[in-house]
Amino acid sequence: MAYKPSSDKILFFTAGFLAIFGLVMVYSASSVKAASEHGMSSYFFLRQLAFAAIGLVLMYGVMKIDYRRWQNPRVLIPFLSLCVVLLLFVLTQPAINGAHRWLHFGSFGFQPSEFAKLAVLMFVAWFLHRYEGEINRFSRRLLPLGLAVGFFAVLIAVEPDLGQALCLCLIVTVLLFVAGLSWRYFLGAAALAIPAFYFFVVKVPYRWDRIQAFRNPFEDPMGTGWQITQSLIAVGSGGVTGLGLGASRQKLFYLPEASSDFLFAVIGEELGIIGTTLVVVAFLIYFLRGVRIALRARDRFGFYLALGITLMVALQALINISMVLALMPTKGIALPFMSQGGSSLWLNMLATGVLLNLSYQNKLAEAPG
Incomplete structure (x- = not known):
């Protein structure tokens, strides 16, 4: 029988576990708010x-595309251009909570x-x-990339x-480090x-307050410490085994963004250290499988x-969890695959689809014969 390579099943099931676990917790964390605002406890869950269903289709579709096609200028340039147009257009849209981040199509908000x-x-x-090997040529390579x-x-x-901007820059910085960028450029960037x-940050009042x-x-x-203190109360209340699924008290309008940015706090409150450890381990597995695929x-x-x-x-998960545990200042970064919201979920499903194709192509190249 001929050898038939497949994508990384561990990565696939890890992403699936996070998404399904996220659905359960979104229902639990949002049910009271959904019933109050929409008269149906399952509104946000549905x-x-x-x-998630759309994200699964997107992931499957991207998984079937050879990852090398994404470096084709006929694909990459239009993708980049579309993102620029959308990022510029979103700035003309009405602000929501002081930010121009969403393009709205009816009741759905999309983050370019x-x-x-x-x-x-x-x-x-x-x-x-x-x-x-040419990244240290400043004017011809590093400067254009940096711009x-x-x-x-x-x-x-x-x-x-x-x-999100800092998160993107940090990821690129790590990639540049791996690519062999000289330390003097990192020191210059730090300065x-x-x-x-x-x-x-310091000159922007709401950021400095955070x-x-x-x-x-x-x-x-x-006041300014409300969100962090309520998050810590939620996590601390859970203990080892938690109060029980659906038994969160902080979701009763005490903890802002309970089903989105602070979903991890509700997991800690309802499922305790056992639940939060399960999430952390899942992200660690995702990270290790991703690095393995890269290598x-x-x-x-x-x-x-x-x-x-x-x-x-991995970085978004680390920042979100650190924020919930008051190890970092609060910032609107979602917990990948799990937080309520379509844009973040779709991005992570699409990105995982690319990783799955990479793993398939790796195995195809290693296949005997």
């Missing part, structure tokens, strides 16, 4: 279920910045592959969504980061693309 991250990672992977990534980061930051922090709340959330628990990639484009996608998912 929306998320529809998003989510898909721009994937487009930028594909571009960076192509660039590092195309100019392998391109910086352009997208600025478009995302002015929405404003500084957290530039100091005045940037002053102007974009820093202050992070330093001591209990100094103003009814076995048949070319450098595949290596950088797989590593970038893996870092994107």
Whole structure:
């Protein structure tokens, strides 16, 4: 019988587990709010279920596309151009909670910045592959790459969504480090980061308030520290085994964004350390499988693309969990695959589809005969 390679099943089932677990927890965390606002406790759950079904179709479709096609300029340039147009257009839309992040189609909101991250990672992977060993040539290689990534980061930051912009820049920084970028450029970037922090964080009141709340959330628990203190109460209330699925008290309008950015807190409250550990282990497995796929990639484009996608998912999970546990200032970064919302879920499903194709192509290249 001829050898028939397949995609990484462990990665596939890990992503599926996170998405299904997320659906269960979204229902639990959003049921009270859904009943209050829409008269149906399953309202947000059914929306998320529809998003998950669409995401599964997208993941399956992308999984069937040879990942090398994404480096074709006839594919990559239109993808990047579309993201630029959408990122510019979203700035003309009405602000929601002070931010221009969503394009609305009826009751559905779509975030172009989510898909721009994937487009930028594909571009960076192509660039590092195309100019392998030349990244330390500042004016001809590093500067054009930096300007391109910086352009997208600025478009995302002015929405404003500084957290996503910084997350993107951090992923690219790691890829540049892996590509062999000289330490002097990292030191230069660190020096530039100091005045940037002053102007974009210290001089912006609501961002500085978040820093202050992070330093001591209990100094103003009814004001700037409310979200962090309620998150800590939720996690602390769960103990080892939790209060029980559906038994969260913090979702009763105490914890803001209980079904989205702070879903991990509800998991801790209802399922305790056992539930949160399960989530952390699942993300660790995803990270390790992603790195394994990257290391076995048949070319450098595949290596950088797989590593970038893996870092994107892992870094967002790390930031979200750290934020919930008050290890980082609060920021609107979703828990991958799990938080309520369609754009983030679709991005992660699409990105996983690319990883699954990479794993398939790796096995195909290694197949006997």
